[in-house]
Amino acid sequence: MQLERTMIQFSLNRPGLMTGLMVLITILLGTLIVQVHIDTDPENMLSEDEFVRIFHNQTKKEFNLHDVVVLGVVNEEHGQGVFNPDSLKKIHQLSTFASTLSDPDKPERSVIARNIIAPDNVDTIEQAGLGQVKFQWLMKEPPATLEEALKIRDQALANPLLNGTMVSEDGRALAIYIPITQKDFAHQVSKKLKEKIATFPAGSDQFYITGLPVAEDTFGNEMFIQMAISAPLAMIMIFLLMLVFFKKIQLIVSPMIIAVCTVISTMGLLIGTGNTLHIMSSMIPIFIMPIAVVDSIHILSEFFDEYQKIKDRRKTIEQVMQHLFKPMLFTSLTSSAGFASLALTPIPPVQAFGIFVAVGIMLAWLLTILFIPAYIMLMKEESLKNFGTTRHTDAGSDNSLINRHLRWIGKTSTTRPWWIIGFNLVVMGIGVIGIFMIQVNDNPVKWFHKSHEIRIADKVLNQHFGGTYEAYLVLSSDEPEATAVEAARWLEDTLSKNLKNTPMIREKILSQLAEAATENLPVQQMAQKLSLSWQEEIDLLDIGDDDGYDAWSHALDTLDQVRNQKQIFKRPDLLNYIITLQEYLASRGDVGKSNSIADVVKKVHQELFEGDPARFKIPKTSNAVAQTLISYQNSHKPDDLWHLITPDYTRANLWLQLRSGDNKDMERVIKDVENYLKENPAPVKLNAQWAGLTYINVAWQDKMVTGMLKSFLSSFIVVFIMMTILFRSVIWGALAMLPLTCTIVIIYGVIGLIGKDYDMPVAVLSSLTLGLAVDFAIHFLQRSRATMTRLGDWNTTVQEMFEEPGRAIARNTIVISIGFTPLLFAPLIPYQTVGVFLAVIMFYSGLATLWILPALLTVLRRWIFVSAQ
């Protein structure tokens, strides 16, 4: 290859210039990193024009909903829980304190004081004696006595909107819901609250802060600390392992330099091109590092073995590069292809991740073939004198641990190939079973370790309350309005029946209706016209004409049903339907609590009738519903109604509180609602659409799972085609795909078998497996074929394969699998997952290559080597 020669000769001739160029470019790209814009919002997993997201934002706006920080207060020691003067005083202070919070640097980030759900900021409707009702603040001032504290508790418990939301059903714990203008303010709010809590004198109150925004924002904060610790730690581990293998510090510094340059340049490119640093892209360094080191290890490993034979660094490196150039190019291309295929997923951060890891891999390749030779040239020949094995036999020493194992593997795979093939088939079979058991699930709160305060708060609060995970079910109807003719006919029927006692008025109305029906007006205009005319009739009545007044009033009331037909959520039948849906959802267990406009209507209706429990229901007519609701609007915060219904009463919001933020639980709720609506048709044909963070997470997870599968399959095919081209043989191409197929089946099989959720990091790992596992296969097959061509005998070929080439693969496997173990100590679960799986993937794909491929080659040698020759 001309290009290959030119490139390597350039760096061999001008090693200083080469190194200088690399450092300069790295520094230039590295400076772009300072423009970093951090994005910790999982919502951005969906592209901005995604329907689900648009609808979510539209719903938040329409119903004036905000992301919420939940502050729970639990007191296990006091007999009445938190309902004692001391605890309530603290709660009052916290609520007042929270209402003042805003970001001094960005005032648009703040707490929305008026929408805080706290005892001092919610109204209670109560009986005030003598048939009176009154609206008053539940806890205007903290109570002085236990008796008053208990009264507050009882009133909160009696309010269906507060029971299970603000006050726990057992009446012992209390939660404050603090809405914030922007989700990325959550961590700050939580920090400020904790500072405030720290100023309280020691007591038996326990304070917990949770909610998806806090989890997500806190994760973002800890993520960077994590990256700053884990990535360097991983580098140190890799460095130490290489030191063990190659002993020569001077030499092994070079892969580290390549890794660092690649990571810095790639991150610079990522940020410089205007991408945000997202949870996904923050993992780019972790993914690039092993891949960047892999090629260098191949070169070094071979250089290490060959140098003492040739004793000339230039000649040695030329020979090594000649061996390795092609497989390295292909392994890099295939790894890149694996990651680049992520661009096919419909999730922007995953796309950016895939593309930039792909770019990073190619960059690492370029740097490896340019810099490693230059670096070796920059070293003095004398300093290499003791490099590698002083005696040639040492590399293949029988005492070396690696060698003994490699030879054993090599021997078994050629002498008992069917055993190995059979064994692997069984393992694959189990793996496939495991894959079918895979549970797709994710939950941002579970990104934290079980002992993390957010996990603890989540657990405690979801035990006490209806749930801190919110989802919104928006109900509406697109049923067309009755036409003017239909409406006129219905009015005729109804009024002719009901106005029998006032025949004069009845005739007047019927003739007007008959006339209106022929006028061809839109229904609302017709109704408006009739209304004005009938209103006038009322005004003209004699003052004593009670019958006339009643008749015309009744006609107008009936007409209202036509005029307000779009306002479906004033209809008692529909409100009762919503109640049964709520009851059904509560009976299913995932929804701890739900709030709807029907709850408000029931509660106000009951209080209007002296708190009579028998009146805790929806009144009989839609006018009665309307009047109940207007009574509610005489409170301190009438606008609270518009969280649950639009002011035109055409759309209702069913606010669900889930006890778990697991996507699988949310999915079950979605299914339940779907089934319920199907099996129990609503009185009006209803549209049900979802919004809320808990739902958003499900939405992007769905996209991720199908997207990942699609991108994995397409990259599998692309890599297979590349392999076929590389080996100019379909069978060899297929062989190259085998180790990675085994690895993936086993990895995902294990995930299914041990019940680990298939979540974001796990999904992304499939691409990594594809990229890395095929590398080993390429190296192994390429070298086997070359050696076989040279030696012409399979047995000696295998023996040679398990010397230097086998060692390179084994070293790689060990370096990378152990190199990432520092991630296991990360407090954030996704990084642990990545650490564990990287190790397992590397280990198993290395093993699969050295084990399965020789066994298969042994079995197939007669056919494939013939066809290759």
Next chain:
Amino acid sequence: MKLKRIILSTLFVIMMTTPLVHAEELSVDDIINRANLASYYAGDDGRADVTMTITDTQGRERKREFVILRKDKENGGEQLFFVYFKKPSDVRKMVFIVHKHLDRDDDRWLYLPALDLVKRIAASDKRTSFVGSNYLYEDVSGRRIDADRHELTQTTDQFYVLKNTPRQPGEVEFSSYTLWIDKATFLPMKTVYLDKNGKEYRVVEALEVQTFDGIPTVTVSTATDLIAGTSTLAEFKSIHYNIGLKEDVFTERYLRRPPREVRR
């Protein structure tokens, strides 16, 4: 409180008989009393058709249409209100009666026709919303002038500017409010409320004043919630004063069958 009433009526008499008194000579109490009378006690009685348009941040509008009747038992003293709803259409015939007292909580009744229910509403807290609008009950029937300490902070060509601080800060959601009282009509043209942190959060403003039966009357006003971004526009039409309303109009007897006066 009888003393108070005597003082008030005396003041009233003085004011009526000394119309040429110079503005500069008015004390804070004079100003606040005259403002109270001008805005809540015009004529002996009166009626108006009121349309309230509530607009939220999303530009969504809701309308309330009602007729309001008022009768003063004595000027600056007890008053009776009768509010008859016409819109939204499903609350038509809803009636709200207030007997305003100076020495005790008001009596309030609400009639809900669809539930055929007459309900007394406890009036311990008058700073609740008036049927979902940005006006509070206290804006409709008037805040007791002795509930605040008044301080004349500025006198401009056009206005007396008064700062008012509540005597019982725990009972209200504001820390103080400032009134701009028109020097000529004594109508409060603008009221700005400060919250507990001293930040402006609520503004009530008269946008249009017309004279009916010789009485300057606010015909268009707005109440705005600066934080929620919602506002209510109130328009007053068919305004008449001294129409001879009888006291029994303001009793439960007329809840179910509104008096003739509401119809025109």
